[in-house]
Amino acid sequence: MDVIHLSAECYPVAKVGGLGDVVGALPKYLTQAGINASVILPYYDRKFVQENKFDEVFNSSAAAAGKTFNYSVLKEKTGKLGFDLYLIYIKGLLDRKEIYCYPDEIKQFISYQVSVVDWISKSEKKPDIIHCHDHHSGLVPFLISHSTLYKELAKIPTICTIHNGQYQGWLGWDKVGYLPSIDLNKAGLLDWNNCINSLAASVKCCWKFTTVSPNYLKELSVNSNGLEKLFQLEEKKGIGIINGIDTQVWNPESDPMISPNYNVETVDKGKKSNKKILCKEFELSDTKPLVVFIGRLVGEKGAELLPAAIDSCLKFYKGKVNFIVLGSGEPEIEKELENLKIKHRKQCGIYIGYDEELSHRIYAGADFLLMPSRVEPCGLNQLYAVRYGTMPIVHNTGGLSDTVIDVDDVAGYGITFDKLEVKEIVDAVGRALDLYQNSSRMCNLRKKMMSLDFSWDKSAKEYIDLYKSLIKPYAV
Numbered sequence: 001m002d003v004i005h006l007s008a009e010c011y012p013v014a015k016v017g018g019l020g021d022v023v024g025a026l027p028k029y030l031t032q033a034g035i036n037a038s039v040i041l042p043y044y045d046r047k048f049v050q051e052n053k054f055d056e057v058f059n060s061s062a063a064a065a066g067k068t069f070n071y072s073v074l075k076e077k078t079g080k081l082g083f084d085l086y087l088i089y090i091k092g093l094l095d096r097k098e099i100y101c102y103p104d105e106i107k108q109f110i111s112y113q114v115s116v117v118d119w120i121s122k123s124e125k126k127p128d129i130i131h132c133h134d135h136h137s138g139l140v141p142f143l144i145s146h147s148t149l150y151k152e153l154a155k156i157p158t159i160c161t162i163h164n165g166q167y168q169g170w171l172g173w174d175k176v177g178y179l180p181s182i183d184l185n186k187a188g189l190l191d192w193n194n195c196i197n198s199l200a201a202s203v204k205c206c207w208k209f210t211t212v213s214p215n216y217l218k219e220l221s222v223n224s225n226g227l228e229k230l231f232q233l234e235e236k237k238g239i240g241i242i243n244g245i246d247t248q249v250w251n252p253e254s255d256p257m258i259s260p261n262y263n264v265e266t267v268d269k270g271k272k273s274n275k276k277i278l279c280k281e282f283e284l285s286d287t288k289p290l291v292v293f294i295g296r297l298v299g300e301k302g303a304e305l306l307p308a309a310i311d312s313c314l315k316f317y318k319g320k321v322n323f324i325v326l327g328s329g330e331p332e333i334e335k336e337l338e339n340l341k342i343k344h345r346k347q348c349g350i351y352i353g354y355d356e357e358l359s360h361r362i363y364a365g366a367d368f369l370l371m372p373s374r375v376e377p378c379g380l381n382q383l384y385a386v387r388y389g390t391m392p393i394v395h396n397t398g399g400l401s402d403t404v405i406d407v408d409d410v411a412g413y414g415i416t417f418d419k420l421e422v423k424e425i426v427d428a429v430g431r432a433l434d435l436y437q438n439s440s441r442m443c444n445l446r447k448k449m450m451s452l453d454f455s456w457d458k459s460a461k462e463y464i465d466l467y468k469s470l471i472k473p474y475a476v
């Protein structure tokens with residue numbers, strides 16, 4: 001079975017967050033399970049692309065954004081990622097350093113999607129499934145069914161996976177000319193609230209949509225940045241499949257980014273040594289419990305509560321806790337965190353920016369990982385934390401509710417809180433500090449966390465079952 005994944009991100013080629021992790025891992029595990037999975041990404045002028053060799057396997061021209069443009073398809077030569085990786089190159093549009101935030105982002109992703117569809121239509125061998133991730137490939141299910149040029153592709157089943165329903169790829173109807181010629185009777189399928197909404201179009205036109213946790217599927221019907229009604233209507237088409245983690249990349253026993261490596265037997269000693277190095281780097285004492293935050297500094301992550309929550313913790317639990325924050329995002333939050341560092345120099349380490357290696361060292365060296373997310377479709381940080389024996393402290397929402405059980409339960413290994421407010425965060429940190437005092441319980445909980453299985457094995461199988469259910473009618 002040939003399955004192609006369309007996405008804006010794929011680790012290690014291009015990653016901003018969890019979307020990159022998932023699209024870098026799921027196809028690998030699908031391939032190991034016998035599926036011929038590949039990823040088609042926009043071309044980015046980034047380290048992985050510069051350092052690896054690619055063959056041009058196709059070139060042609062297509063029309064988007066009112067213009068005919070040339071595109072080429074490059075294939076990574078070695079298959080070293082565990083799946084075939086293709087990049088769509090368009091000079092001046094898909095050859096950029098960053099993934100998002102260009103003023104003509106709409107053109108960028110429409111041209112990417114049109115090129116992909118055009119390439120598939122001109123290729124002899126068609127995929128059995130087209131699997132689209134988030135809004136950046138959200139127009140593809142519509143294009144292959146209702147664009148007059150690509151109609152012969154309409155029988156290919158499409159799946160849309162929603163990693164983040166907050167961003168929807170909106171464009172005004174005045175930009176409809178950006179798309180190749182479409183069946184205007186079907187234009188309503190593109191519309192939501194009087195504008196073209198790529199994510200809504202994807203949900204309407206795909207054969208099945210998935211969310212990255214079962215709980216998030218339920219939440220979308222009541223909280224999805226304006227698409228609530230759509231998710232209520234399309235509920236039956238949706239399936240919640242929890243993300244896995246790439247246990248080869250995220251393995252404290254072999255992770256080349258941490259030192260020393262450790263396993264479930266050596267977790268206490270191993271984490272202690274990692275913590276020592278990490279704290280030295282941030283000029284913090286390594287004898288105190290260390291609570292960390294890693295992530296995008298945006299409202300979805302509850303990041304605007306961090307400065308006040310950390311400040312209160314450092315007052316209430318004076319001398320009893322240290323914090324490290326790694327992240328970037330809204331300038332105001334970044335500034336408040338920088339000020340916090342000045343105020344609490346000896347208790348608080350702040351790194352504003354993106355640093356993959358540092359994130360691994362933090363997962364390994366921390367005692368607790370705080371996730372006060374307001375919206376969390378799945379969340380991978382808590383799964384990485386658990387894998388490294390670091391206890392998650394999470395707001396009970398989305399995928400966090402599906403993956404973290406509170407220590408008050410016999411099966412528990414994390415700390416959860418229900419209301420997203422500073423006081424609840426401070427109380428939750430207080431519970432963590434009490435637990436930390438009981439070193440034998442803490443040690444048992446670390447071993448318990450490290451023994452949990454959040455690998456892709458189970459979830460990849462659920463995707464395969466879904467693929468099979470869609471191609472079946474055509475296979476017989």
Ligand code: ADP
Nearest residue numbers: 017018295326327353354355356359379380381
């Ligand atoms: P989201 O995709 O919403 O940002 P996830 O929890 O699914 O959240 O995934 C976040 C991923 O991005 C994790 O791999 C996390 O370690 C990584 N990450 C987030 N911010 C940073 C950062 N500033 N530096 C390094 N890694 C980061």
Ligand code: GLC
Nearest residue numbers: 018019163376377378379380
């Ligand atoms: C999104 C979500 C996050 C999820 C990730 C991977 O960015 O915000 O919760 O883990 O995608 O699916």
